Amino acid sequence: MAEKRFLTLADVGEVLNISSSQTYALVRSGELPAIQIGGRGQWRVESHVLEEFIARAYEKSAAAVRDGSAGQAREQTTH
Numbered sequence: 001m002a003e004k005r006f007l008t009l010a011d012v013g014e015v016l017n018i019s020s021s022q023t024y025a026l027v028r029s030g031e032l033p034a035i036q037i038g039g040r041g042q043w044r045v046e047s048h049v050l051e052e053f054i055a056r057a058y059e060k061s062a063a064a065v066r067d068g069s070a071g072q073a074r075e076q077t078t079h
Contacts, residue, residue, distance in 0.1 A: 006044040009034075015050065026053075 007015070012032070013023040026032035027043055032053050034045045064070040 003047060006037075006046055007050060009043050009045070012045050012050055016054075 004011075009020060009023045009027065013020050016023070023032075024043070027034040027045070032045060033049050034043045036042065037044050061070065
């Protein structure tokens with residue numbers, strides 16, 4: 001079976017293990033590129049775009065660990 005080229009936001013949320021509203025927020029902010037298709041404007045994300053997004057997230061996380069800023073926002077709010 002061939003891999004699907006386009007994923008729904010629900011599919012993306014399932015891959016990332018996040019809610020539909022969190023997925024939509026990533027699209028609205030432009031952080032996760034997506035296109036609207038059809039008369040009802042359904043959002044779709046290309047599979048390779050999602051993989052690129054995940055790779056960038058790993059890079060950002062690694063950089064935050066290296067410079068010591070990983071988790072600081074959460075720590076600041078709990079003190």
